[in-house]
Amino acid sequence: MKEQPSLDRFSMKKKQKGYIALTTILIISAIILILGTSVTSISINEIQSSFSSFKNEEALDFVETCVEDALMRLNKNNSIPSTIALPAGSCFVTINSHIDSTWTFTVSGGLNNHTKRIQITANRTTSVQLSSWKEI
Secondary structure: OOHHHHHHHHHHHHHHHHHHHHHHHHHHHHHHHHHHHHHHHHHHHHHHHHHHHHHHHHHHHHHHHHHHHHHHHHHHHOOOOOEEEEOOEEEEEEEEEEEOOEEEEEEEEEEOOEEEEEEEEEEEOOOEEEEEEEEO
């Protein structure tokens, strides 16, 4: 009968070790879950940011095409229409000023909810010379 208390102590220590192991596994699992969720969230944000940058570049390319079209029309016709229609969509032109041979105009347009604006200053005499081209 004297051995029974030592068995109880042995089984109690075994149970305590089991609880410690279980608690450790739960804590490590929680940390891994939090890290995994954080990495996934960061990856998703990076993908969205990259996609948005790509769409912004697409919109800028589109508006630059409209600007080039406007400059060609200025060179050919000495006028710029208020709307430039291209296969991908339409751009809108606002004439800011036209003094003698100096034209300042803004072209705006966009694709997929990404809008860009470019302001141009050009001189037209016998041909068009570009003075300023800036995204605004």
